[in-house]
Amino acid sequence: MQISELYQGKSKAAKCNLWHRNIFIFLSLAFAISSNSVFYSLGIIALFSALILLFTNTSIAKLAKLLSIPLLFVTFSCLAIVININAGTPFIKLEHFYLGHSNESIMQALLICGKSIGMCTIFLFYMISTSISEMATSMRKIGIPCLFIELFILTYKYIYCVVERAKQLMIAQKSRMAYTKRKGIYESISFLISSLLIGSIHESSVAHYGLQSRAFDDKFEFIHAHTKQSASFSLTLATIVSIQALALFLTY
Template sequence: MQLVELFNYNHKLATSSVLIRTLWVLPAFIFVIFSTNSMFHLLVFLLFITSLVLIVKPSIFKLIKLLLIPGAFIFLGCITLLFSINLKVPFFKMVYLNEEMFFKVIVLFSRSYALIAIVYFWILTQSISEIASGMRAIKIPVLFVELFVLTYKFIFLLMGSFKTMLLAQKCRLAYSTTSKNAIQSYGFLFAAIFTKAMQQTSQIEIAMASRLGSNEFCFVRPRIVNKGKDVFTMLIFNGLLVFIFVIFEYNG
């Protein structure tokens, strides 16, 4: 399951500028990081997931599946914090529930999922070129922007190569015999993927060198005029967010 499967190039914010789309998520991101109220985190999560469904209109089933993927890592991290080990007691009493960490774990879990919803909204409403342009606009060093773009491109290139090679192996019944044969087939697969990655790296180096010393990716940047409706909607959204934040942080 990949984010690209949910991407919609014709979503309702597609004609808005990168600045407007960034301002949709930046205040919420800051508020969630500083907030320690789980109910506020839950409302932010619901607010952004609802906005994502209404604006991008992804498949609900795929969106739920995508939300469950980081949940496994978050859950394991919370369990690790929730339980402690005391080596000075008998074996069957070594692992015990740390009640002092209970509320901290709840805050950590709710904050993590609120941030995930914000990041998903940000990524699914902007293309890779728009994200790179936004990174340049806030003066992130060009080296980091280029590494980000290359990493993004390599993920899809290697995933495509992986699926093609795996399908070719399955057509030759590589994984339908003994476990020893399956392990050997996985070894060949990973070696082939590594070789393919090195070849693609060499090709990119040659392509970059062919630009006569210019090592920057160039993207088409159409001129977008901020519409009053988009600005007003963004301000209303952030105003609602500030209102919720004040209520839960100072009256909760």
Template sequence: MLSIDQMAYCNAFKNVHPLEKGIFAASLLFLSLLLKNAASAFFIFMFMSIVIVKGAKIPVLYYIKLLLLPFFFLCTSVLVILFSIAPVSMEILNIIFQIEIANWRIYISVDNAEQVLKLFLSVMAGVSCMYFLILTTPIQQIIWLLQKMRLPSLFIELFVVTYRFIFVLLDKMYEIRIAQTSRLGYFRIKQSFYSLAQLIISIFVKSLKTAQDVQRASDSRGNNSGQFLQVEIQQPFNKRNWLIIGCTVFLTCFIFFLGNHV
């Protein structure tokens, strides 16, 4: 079991009702995508980060480590929007930065910078909302939420199997990589490519074997009705949590309207 799954079972919000956590994360995620406002998106990101670190007691360094992966991909993606190319003879207003190469100009305008800022903050706000749900909600509670959404049982079963496969395969990949590294499998570039190919093949074979084992176990239990994933939740609702959700949504909308009229 990897640390993400461990955090879901050991955080301070593990006993909070999953519907409260789901509505809290979904409402702020919807607002971050709908409003597309830098101020409100920044508020959502900071507020969710504080809730994750201070409220759920997730280690701050671990949370920052999780943010680095989407942060890296987002930075490489927004570069396409940030920089524009135009002929030197074309007059362009509100240029922040520019480089002239032959008859062409590579520049950053104020409009591009504002668009990138809104996109960056909106995506990071959405990522923080998803991390809140993932890091504070055990898999059983997520299954319960999916069932209450009336999703098909086949979809839920595929979700659970995929979720478990991710941790199993990552754990196997980590073990194989350690074994390869101990044998100097990544000492040279040529040897690194060979070891990487062997790692991919091993993971592929193990994934097929695991899928077959899961299918055999499911068939041996007579799973033909798709009802073996029925989950019941015993956590009570908390009025304070619903009040916090309502106040947070209201405050986010207030920051959005305030930012547009200032």
């Protein structure tokens, strides 16, 4: 999965009605948050991973790589829940205190980890199936202030510009044999970060001046591309929501 796919909204799910997608995502998030079952969270991860693979041309390896960063972050965060000081079954003993764990803390950490990764897969599916213009339109319809919508759009596009510039810099560095020797790796990485920072500041200034020169009034107006709506996709999403609701009911 390329990062550009997340910003173009060209997946097959984009044929579904926008508000049907929004309701589907909202209900899925509500079910994922309210569940207290690790198995339900694992089912959510498997379900939306399958939907991402079905509606895009990505591979399992690319999807796993994309989810590895939030998984690593959540795993290290959950260690604070698993590890207890002077409580539970000790596994590291020191002079005045020990580190321990308990079955309750492990199950709580697994539940939080499952919920977090499940919500990540839901948001990833939403990003793939919904363009930035559709997201901004939805935010405007539900009454979110224009300032927050503006910040959302600028941040959303800024991340894309940073990723694209980093890709160009890495291609230029590799063409000059930058990462072939171990001694030069750190120097190349530091140069990449510094150039990326300077270039990103320059790109943001260019974007700001471009908006001001066009008399920007804090309101983004989008021209939506006409896409043929498919009732079968809406029916599929309704069926999936029904299955999630039934599975959530059975876990209680």
